[in-house]
Amino acid sequence: MIDAIRELAGVSGVSGNERNISEYIKGQILPYVDKVYEDSLGNLVAVRRGEGSRVMLMAHMDQIGLVASFVDDKGFVRVAPVGHVDPKTTVGRPVVFENGETGVFICGSKEKKEPELKDCYVDIGAADRAEALRRVEIGQTASFLSNTFETGRKIVSGALDNRAGCYCLMETLRRVKNNSCELYAVFTVQEEVGLRGAKVSGFEIAPDVAIAVDVTLSGDHPDARETTAVLGGGAAVKICDRSAICSRGIIEDLENLAARRGIPVQRDVLASGGTDIGSVQLLGKGVQVGGVSIPVRYCHSAVEMADKNDIEAVIGLLTAYLEK
Amino acid sequence: MKTLQNFLFELCGEQLPSGFERMSTGAKELLAPLVDECYTDRSGNIVGYRRAALANAKKVMVEAHLDEIGLMVTKIDDNGFLHFTNLAGFSPEILPATSVTVRGVRPLPGVVATLPPHLLSPEEQKKPLPMDKMVIDIGYSAARARELVRVGDPIVLRQSCADLLNHRVCGKALDNRAGVAVILNALNDLVKMPLPVNLYVVFSAGEEFNGFGARHAAWEIAPDEALVIDVTHGASAQTPKNKAFPLGGGVMIGVAPVLNGEVTACLLDLAARNQIPYGREAMSGRTGTNSDGIAVSRAGVPVGLASIPLRYMHSGCEVVDLADMQACSRLIGRYVMQGGAVHYE
């Protein structure tokens, strides 16, 4: 598991520029699906034929990052955030641009109490504007670099949101034997900038059921805002968050399955945040929506932490759901 | 025959937070006898359909949201108190010392717990309490509470309706049962008349959350035009003048860029010609109601908005004037019998 997640976390895929991660995932899942294609926005759609209702499982493959917007006279690359970048947890992190150029993300000065995004830049060590522009093009994205490692039963990485979800969906595709439904496994784009990929994919596929596979916040560490789902508590079955209220039928199906198969689950009521089902829920004549999440501490930082048992539980629950 | 007030008071007795509209029994029972067909759709909307007297008549959708503001249980602590978060529409200010109903295995009465002033410093009393510092007391031990309540159970205000002076009434969830009630009342008046349009009545789900119900219904029904019935701010001691409207001033007809000019003009004209008391509510962009979502359904739907002034929105003491509701009900009736507003070739 750790090796697979490390590999996934090592492939770049800042929102709007997911080609690398998409190619990687495509290569991994090809043997386990009947058809794979990309839609107009770049969502990677894998189809497993089957009888019965249309089930769409979504894991977003994009990650937060930066985009070069301007280079000043001294050669510092001014950047804008792509997705929700919290300067407090990202300042000082090394970054890598699409073309391999590296630099460090700097935000505000020491004198200021709170770093602000409007003051932030990437220092690539360029002597002047001309050198910087030779090395980095305006509009290029940069992703944060991080290490992926294990500590105890936990996995730590800067890209668990949502490469852990991608891993769960890929593993589910590998493990599921006889799906009792027409399965669309979608690795979505542009989730971090407003659930955009899921919106067009959900419309195009028009599923009966849509389930998001994502991370959820775990507030079980000191000074955290308490949450209903916590690390080690099992797969988090979404009840609601700020983007969607889950369908009662899906919640019951997932919980009943978990009880029968002995898969640990916990309920997830989130007072903030959203997932891909938020935009799918609003589409067309209506879709039954649900969410299965991996609890993660320190979300959107370099050291997102998840429990391996929870990840196993998510894969087990999704597999059971597809085979039911 | 049921009066407007009967409709309203029966509807307000239901506990229907956003996403839990399927718990409704009353609204459907009230609607069914007034329409040809009645069903609950996959989103939890209650839809009623009345066939037009003529073939090839257009489809008109009249919509009011059925859901109300709600909370959700996030934890049952070791003393049996319930911790909660906002599900839809609640702000923390109205919560301290409020009675609520927790929709556990059965409806359970509860109270939002507060510390008495004796135990608080003057400083603490000045600050509003955040929601995550409040708990609900349902009077049970932790063990028993955990049998009755689960994380994810919804909570609504617990308050019955009452009469005030001058045909004004108060209670919880008048936003937007007042709208549902006026549609029922209008249907009641039309029950024996042949209709010039195919009429779809939608009591929609999820408006206080993100409006998913009305969007699904508009997509599925694909109406030629739509009329949305909701509440708007009623003038009270604290409200700004151009954003709140006097109770008793009649139905407020929305004028806004997102609303269709023809439908709006038709509503204004109908009210003026039929001596229905009304006012104009100008909104300079979108309206914050389901009309925003319905307007962009498919290739666009011409939509109008009629609202009932309501004081103290999103609290347990919302106040409306039955005369304004009556005006709104009459306007709906005239609008439907005229065959809507927009005429295509």
Added chain:
Amino acid sequence: MNKQLSYLSSLFGASGSEGDVRQAVLNEIRDYCTRIQVDRLGNIIAYKRGSVEAPFTMMLSAHMDEVALMVTAIDDDGYLKFDTVGGIDPRILPGKHVVIGRRKLHGVIGALAPHLAEDKEKAPKVEDLCIDIGARDKADAEEHATVGDMVGFDTGYQEFGEGLVRAKALDDRAGCYMLIEILKQDLPFDMYFTFTVMEEIGCVGAAAAAYEVRPQYALILEGTTAGDIHTEKDQTSVCRLNGGPVLSFMDNAAIYDRDFYRMALDAARGAGIPVQIKEAVAGGNESGAVQQALGGCKVLAISVPCRYIHSPVSVASLEDIENGIRLTQAILNQML
């Protein structure tokens, strides 16, 4: 003088009240289109055959509406209270001349004499401002104005300086003008032209137009903010006048299709058309709504740099506008 642009910018077309602009556009393009319709929201959807049948559905779009004000109440003394339609900084409003309603009644937004201002540090809020139409009292005002009336800025069109133009509503009548000019020429392939409504209140029209057209590719022609008012170039400049039309890689509404964006840059270079990249992630336009409508499409925005956008008077370069037309044509020619 550019009569067409002058005429288009002089028309009043607040969001939801685009009737005059729609009529003007229809009159202008009717004879050139293969097919034309006005949809239920008021969008113009025009289709024109080109030299060959397109293997994909192409949509070119510009919005007809402009930022404006709306009367929300009439107070006891006969002043009109108002709200903004679309994003307007209230600090620019005091002292401006406006026209109200279908009858184009003249009015002014009152400005407090500086002698009387108590707190000069405080910026005015919209709630503090009102329009004076010279009414004696409420009843008098109600004879001439109604709650819900649209209020437009009373700004004339003027060409000035070195090839610049100052006018109201260049966002997005400049786009409408470009679209009309492109439509009048021979096209390399079949395509749709949409003139949309209600962009300034959240891209309401574009989503419905996209539903009707179902494009696979879309080009949005827009005015974008130019911040080149400082001598030194910094990240608030965004883009500059006379630098050519602007291509964006990302804004708050959309991340533009990477391949489409690169192709446009190549097309510009190939045809020798000056082009600049928007050096900021700011603002947003219909691209987001069109890109994410239905099953999605590949989208690109071509913007005219515009100073003082969303104000009673904006400034643009006529050359940038003409180059915007040329760039759009160059991109279309590359697409087959």
